[in-house]
Amino acid sequence: MTDPRLLLLSPDDNVFVLRAAIEAGETVTLETGTATLPARLGMGHKIARRAIAPGEKIVKYGAPIGTATAKIAPGAHVHVHNVKSDHTPTYALAATSEEVPR
Template identity: 40%
Template sequence: MPHFLIHNKNDNVGVAITDIKAGEEVEGVYIEDMAKGPKIKAINDIPLGHKIALNNLKQGDTVIKYGRPIGSAIKEIKIGEHVHVHNIRSNRWGKWRKSQ
């Protein structure tokens, strides 16, 4: 049974469909064709609905979900790490904040 979904083949994050515990070996599935995705060892606890890194990302790298850029890494992110507001800046939030 998959632990996370990958919305697009170009995504570098998946979305947890169950709570994931640090150290757990988890498997993803691609929504487009239900093909098996990568198996990854989770570095952190990742709550249901939050993102897991599918690739190593450097500071400034683009975070891709749904095949589209959703933000930028504000620090290094490793495969299997929890991806959320503590390590990415959202494109949407960043644009809103600049307009204030």
């Protein structure tokens, strides 16, 4: 049984979405085993449902949202450090985050 803190939005997805923050060092149960998170991840972040190869599409909501730029292990954080967005250039994400008033 998959960890209840993980949400699978579509059976075609290769990522889980965190329902709640998971602290560094905590173990999550995946369909194929377990994974220990090396760093804290907040609610809404994605982790790999299974191993994802470089160049493979990242699928969320049953639709491709990006392409893996590196090998991603099951349970590993899936984010801008290992995914190229199919929709927003990475440089635009950096510029936007700097422009948001606090």
